[in-house]
Amino acid sequence: MTDAWPTEIRLHKDRRTLSVAFDDGVAYDLPAEYLRVESPSAEVQGHSPADRQLVPGKREVRISEVIPVGHYAVRLVFDDSHSTGIFTWDTFAQLGREQDERWKRYLQELAAKNLSRDAAGTTRHH
Template sequence: MSAPIPNRVHYHKRDRELELGYPDGESYRLPIELLRVYSPSAEVQGHHPSEAVLQTGKRNVGLLNITQTGRYALKLHFDDGHDTGLYTWEYLHDMATHQQAWWENYLTRLERAGASRDSGVIQIHQV
């Protein structure tokens, strides 16, 4: 079964969230940071899972523009210059309905790498 197609897409600039509304009345708000760090682009995901690049310092990233690509995806234009990922309806719906798991995975990866959601932050580890 394919994912539902949103009938409403709204960017909440102040909250840095993308809202997806569906014909059945469901609505989800996805943080732009989450969308950016899980961009489906080769630049972020690589060509194999082992090539994925952990995105850091994206807490305050926003959107400049949103364009629809055919009948299957959105292209998000981030204010950090990234705009190469195509977010299919399936990808967006999975991210929206499993948002907590995506966040937890991201935060765990950041912690393991000693990295931060904030840009320009140096992590100091004491032993």
């Protein structure tokens, strides 16, 4: 647990990045795809580490809504209809701090299971 308190949570116009700035001066730009595949929801995380779900095909996902939950969290609604993840301030801080290692692990897990970041039937756009 940290005592970090967000001073700004801003969804970029393209809805692909959520910027979170904290009162200790640290700020993170968190991609929608990363937030979706690391969602703290039971649907993704399961009820134990062994139940954790690998979520492929989310390269194009966007954040539709950022809904406040009390004074401690927000619920993110994604355009693939996923909306059960409650992101606390500590969760954002942890996802920001661990972004590089978590993303690397995610890509390794996809490769190991021969899965793609692209949705089935879509092509990558550059």
